[in-house]
Amino acid sequence: MDSSKTQFNKDGYLIIKNFFNQEVLRKIYTDARKLFAVQIKRILGKTVDINNKDEFEQAMFDFFEADFNAFVNTGKQTQHLISMHRLGTDEKILSLLKELGYEFPTIAVRPAMQFNSRYLSKGGSHWKLGAHQDWRTGQGSLDSMVLWFPLVDCGEDLGSLQIIPSSHKDGLMKADTSGYLGSIQEEISDEKYVQTEFEAGDLLIFSAFLIHRSGNNITQNIRWSIQLRYNNIGEETFQERGFPMPYIYKPEENLVTPDFPQKEQLEQVFA
Ligand SMILES: O=C(O)CCC(=O)C(=O)O
Numbered sequence: 001m002d003s004s005k006t007q008f009n010k011d012g013y014l015i016i017k018n019f020f021n022q023e024v025l026r027k028i029y030t031d032a033r034k035l036f037a038v039q040i041k042r043i044l045g046k047t048v049d050i051n052n053k054d055e056f057e058q059a060m061f062d063f064f065e066a067d068f069n070a071f072v073n074t075g076k077q078t079q080h081l082i083s084m085h086r087l088g089t090d091e092k093i094l095s096l097l098k099e100l101g102y103e104f105p106t107i108a109v110r111p112a113m114q115f116n117s118r119y120l121s122k123g124g125s126h127w128k129l130g131a132h133q134d135w136r137t138g139q140g141s142l143d144s145m146v147l148w149f150p151l152v153d154c155g156e157d158l159g160s161l162q163i164i165p166s167s168h169k170d171g172l173m174k175a176d177t178s179g180y181l182g183s184i185q186e187e188i189s190d191e192k193y194v195q196t197e198f199e200a201g202d203l204l205i206f207s208a209f210l211i212h213r214s215g216n217n218i219t220q221n222i223r224w225s226i227q228l229r230y231n232n233i234g235e236e237t238f239q240e241r242g243f244p245m246p247y248i249y250k251p252e253e254n255l256v257t258p259d260f261p262q263k264e265q266l267e268q269v270f271a
Contacts, residue, residue, distance in 0.1 A: 005100050012168030013206035019092070020149065020201045028083045029151040029224060032113060035081070036060060039074045043067045057222050061119040068122070078113045085111060088228050093147065096205065101143060103234030108140050109247050116159060116214065116223040128159065128214045130183035134229065135208035136175055139244045141235035144208035151224040155197040159217030161204065162193040168207035184211065 008014050033050035040048050040059045043066050048059045064071045078084075087093075088111045097105045114126075121127040134146050154160045173184045188211065195215060196204055206212065208229070217223050231238060238244075 002099060008100050008205070008207075011165045012210040013163060013165070013204060015196065015198075016096075016203045016205070017199075018201050019096075019203035020087075022201050024083075024087060024090075025149075025151055025200055028081060028087065028113075028226070031081045031083050032078045032115075032151075032224065035077050036063065036074055039063060039067075039070050043070060053221065057117075057220070060115070060222065061117070064120050071120075075115070078115075079110055081113070084113060084226060087111070087226075093228070097145065097230055097232075100145070100205070102230070102232045104232065105230045106233055108138050108144060108229035108231045112227045114223070114225050114227070116217055116225070117221070118217065119220075120222065128216065131188055131211055131213045132175060132183055133173060133209050133211055135172060137246065138208055138229060138231070139241075139246050140208070140229075140231035141233070141238035143232050143235050145230050146206050146208055146210075147226075147228040147230075148204045148206065149202065149226055150198050151200060151226065152221075153199050154223055154225070156195050156215055157217070157219050158221065158223045159215035160196050160198060160223070162195050162213050162215050163204075163206065164188070164192045164211040165194055167192075167211040168209035170209075170211070172209065173211065 004014060030050065033056060036059075037048050037050055037056075040046065040063050043063055044059060046059070048056050050056050063074075088107060094105060116127045118127055135144055138144055148161055150158075150160070152158070173186060175184045193213070198204070233239070233243075
């Protein structure tokens, strides 16, 4: 067996240094900040320099406090960035999946971007996830995989991911279904976790059964990261289970902006 596959099967993860093209990651990071800058201008009335990290991130926190709803929706827009979706179909990723045993990869769920900071949380679990296995939410192929990577250099202080090597073979743990991804109920001792560290461009790829949790971001900065998830159509039980798709994606029943648009606005758009 190929050595990276042997290693992956044994540990349940690989960290690959310098996997991504820096330019490509920079473009995604820039697009995400530009999206927020548009709404920061509208809500806070100021133009922020997205390259001035502290100033920009303080404006993110102010925006979060000033209009939570618009902030959440802007966060949702980041999940739809074309630059990020394009990366999700990159040949380099597909080759890696093939090397790790995929015959026929599919995208398990939309790519996700996270911006973790205690100052972007209303006490919920989003900014800091407890121990979990992604398989519980995805329920895809048994060899379902997650690609996790930061858009910025990221170590312990920024709350980089903590993983338990080889835990992917422990089976599906009991978990509550509350919160974003559900937390494992069983007490797990802190010593079992390995703290990951990255430079922007590095990749962590792990089995959807690997137990992991967020680290503690003790800084004043935001931890920007992306998660891409894949299933293997060639995996037998996935076929036998009829390709479960537990993610629910549906439109709002009512107009989000009441009484919008007016006929005149459309006439103006199409003039
Ligand atoms: O980035 C994080 O803090 C947690 C992400 C995570 O655990 C996941 O997406 O499964």
